[in-house]
Amino acid sequence: MWLIVILVCFFSYVASVPTNSLVPVQSRNPSYQPGEALFTCSAASWPYASIGSLIQPQVPDEELQSILAQVSPANIEATILKLVSFGTRHTLSSQTDPARGIGAARDWLASQFRQAAEASNGQMTVEVIGYEQPADGDRVLFPVNISDVVATLKGTDDPGRVYVISGHYDTRCSDPNDYTCDAPGADDDGSGVAISLELARVMATHHPKATIVFAAVAGEEQNLYGSTFLAQTYQNNSVNVAGMFTNDIVGSSTGQDGTKDPYTIRLFAQGPPPTENATQAATRLTVGGENDSPARELGRFVHEVASNQYTEMNVSLIYRLDRYLRGGDHRPFLNAGYAACRFTEPNEDFRHQHQDVRIVDGVQYGDLPEFCDFGYISRVGKVNGASLWSLANAPGQPTKVYVNTTALSNDSQFVWQPPIGGAIGVTGYEVVWRPTDAPFWTHFLPVGNVLTVTVKLSKDNVIFGIRSIGANGYKSPAVFPFPLASG
Ligand SMILES: *[C@@H]1O[C@H](CO)[C@@H](O)[C@H](O)[C@H]1NC(C)=O
Ligand SMILES: *[C@@H]1O[C@H](CO)[C@@H](O)[C@H](O)[C@H]1NC(C)=O
Ligand SMILES: *[C@@H]1O[C@H](CO)[C@@H](O)[C@H](O)[C@H]1NC(C)=O
Ligand SMILES: *[C@@H]1O[C@H](CO)[C@@H](O)[C@H](O)[C@H]1NC(C)=O
Ligand SMILES: *[C@@H]1O[C@H](CO)[C@@H](O)[C@H](O)[C@H]1NC(C)=O
Ligand SMILES: *[C@@H]1O[C@H](CO)[C@@H](O)[C@H](O)[C@H]1NC(C)=O
Ligand SMILES: [Zn+2]
Numbered sequence: 001m002w003l004i005v006i007l008v009c010f011f012s013y014v015a016s017v018p019t020n021s022l023v024p025v026q027s028r029n030p031s032y033q034p035g036e037a038l039f040t041c042s043a044a045s046w047p048y049a050s051i052g053s054l055i056q057p058q059v060p061d062e063e064l065q066s067i068l069a070q071v072s073p074a075n076i077e078a079t080i081l082k083l084v085s086f087g088t089r090h091t092l093s094s095q096t097d098p099a100r101g102i103g104a105a106r107d108w109l110a111s112q113f114r115q116a117a118e119a120s121n122g123q124m125t126v127e128v129i130g131y132e133q134p135a136d137g138d139r140v141l142f143p144v145n146i147s148d149v150v151a152t153l154k155g156t157d158d159p160g161r162v163y164v165i166s167g168h169y170d171t172r173c174s175d176p177n178d179y180t181c182d183a184p185g186a187d188d189d190g191s192g193v194a195i196s197l198e199l200a201r202v203m204a205t206h207h208p209k210a211t212i213v214f215a216a217v218a219g220e221e222q223n224l225y226g227s228t229f230l231a232q233t234y235q236n237n238s239v240n241v242a243g244m245f246t247n248d249i250v251g252s253s254t255g256q257d258g259t260k261d262p263y264t265i266r267l268f269a270q271g272p273p274p275t276e277n278a279t280q281a282a283t284r285l286t287v288g289g290e291n292d293s294p295a296r297e298l299g300r301f302v303h304e305v306a307s308n309q310y311t312e313m314n315v316s317l318i319y320r321l322d323r324y325l326r327g328g329d330h331r332p333f334l335n336a337g338y339a340a341c342r343f344t345e346p347n348e349d350f351r352h353q354h355q356d357v358r359i360v361d362g363v364q365y366g367d368l369p370e371f372c373d374f375g376y377i378s379r380v381g382k383v384n385g386a387s388l389w390s391l392a393n394a395p396g397q398p399t400k401v402y403v404n405t406t407a408l409s410n411d412s413q414f415v416w417q418p419p420i421g422g423a424i425g426v427t428g429y430e431v432v433w434r435p436t437d438a439p440f441w442t443h444f445l446p447v448g449n450v451l452t453v454t455v456k457l458s459k460d461n462v463i464f465g466i467r468s469i470g471a472n473g474y475k476s477p478a479v480f481p482f483p484l485a486s487g
Helices: 002-016 038-045 062-070 073-084 102-120 186-203 225-236 278-287 294-306 330-335 374-393
Strands: 124-133 144-153 158-168 210-217 240-247 264-268 314-318 340-344 358-360 363-365 399-404 412-417 426-435 443-448 452-455 462-470 482-484
Touching: 062 186, 062 374, 073 102, 073 186, 073 374, 102 124, 102 144, 102 186, 102 210, 124 225, 144 186, 144 225, 158 186, 158 225, 158 374, 186 210, 186 240, 186 374, 210 225, 210 374, 225 240, 225 330, 240 330, 240 374, 264 294, 264 374, 278 482, 294 314, 294 340, 294 374, 330 340, 340 374, 412 462, 426 452, 443 452
Parallel strands: 158 210, 158 240, 240 340, 264 314, 399 482
Antiparallel strands: 124 144, 144 210, 264 340, 358 363, 399 412, 412 452, 426 443, 426 462
């Protein structure tokens, strides 16, 4: 009898672990033995539901597979070597020298994005936008132009919905204000810029339903100036940026202690949004929504569409804004009210970031290309490619998503509205859920093309979300329902 209970429990637990979670259960808990970890088992399988199915990874379709197959380590290597050849790309370095400094790098990047856009039949446009940043008494010593190179691939069906990927092309040495020293910036952040450019090149000949923006921004090391300008430009123009990724330090799979992790990428996703007002924040706390910010739902989406054999990567979602003492270009997007996450390599080597190029006691310091793993960067590029393509070809997320909490009930009623801009490409919706202590959605239930549904499962015991489904089978990230208290 006990054996049966234990076996049923074990198998339902194993079945509820998404099959694309490539880390074996045992590696999360080395001492795990079937039957011993009943606590873990019950957490993953309770409550029992007579409805819904287990969530499977969203496998890339043929077009996406071909996009991913085109991401080239050789192109990424060539981009990084060229960026390094500008000597320094410090934001305060020369903007007019044709060979050395950030101006030469900016012009070369603009030319490369324009070359990519030539293959797009007019769908991709390239702009260099920016502003003059005055001296700030900190890391900007004199007025300087901050320039972002922005390639916009216009969506065919829902062009008003925008997804942004960026890397920063500025670099620094040990002293953040030294703008003449050599600052190769191969990993930080030649790697992220190379991914933006490579995906622009590969996707220019394809036709996503929503718009994708491939950006290379400046001023990151001086105070996130370029990304702040970009985020505020979108915000001030009421652009629906439905998701944003920065790739910053995605160049190496080897850590300072020699740890190699060539098939893992970290994705940093913040909890409660910084833009939520006090009422919303208090409600979120009351209903246990701390782990279901738009940024976290974006992170879960990436895990579901991009941890697979086509990217050859495992996405490790980190529940925090960023690493300690560090910042990144996703932050201004979060501050503008957008869902934004940061990709960063799994084990950093601090000898190769923000360091003057030098040898000390036989150890090479500096952010040199010899420490990059171009195959790894191309796999990170595929993770980004799978995420952006899956976002842009899914319908937008439902809006005004609420759970009806007017009266006590054993089941759960939801109401919602179509995505921003209307139900473009929407053929229906799904309710998804997971145990409150599970990291990723475990179950889904298609409910048809409706704007309300009641499911026979108590909202007290799981976290629910609602997502849109397209005719092509693509699914949007889920939206966490806030309570609809009365009426
Ligand atoms: C910024 O760029 C504009 C246009 O090229 C130029 O007129 C201006 O002098 C530049 N500002 C600085 C501080 O270099
Ligand atoms: C956006 O609008 C705010 C508020 O008006 C303004 O302070 C800021 O300079 C604007 N930023 C951009 C990039 O347009
Ligand atoms: C807080 O934000 C919500 C949603 O935007 C809005 O409905 C509500 O009026 C705001 N409350 C306050 C006190 O500003
Ligand atoms: C990650 O993914 C790769 C390729 O899909 C796989 O070989 C590897 O075992 C996975 N797990 C870890 C912990 O890297
Ligand atoms: C919420 O539930 C209450 C009571 O069950 C019901 O009267 C009300 O119509 C529901 N609200 C919506 C928007 O469906
Ligand atoms: C909850 O379910 C029980 C058992 O079916 C039923 O007796 C009770 O009326 C239900 N409560 C509500 C508020 O619907
Ligand atoms: Zn950086």
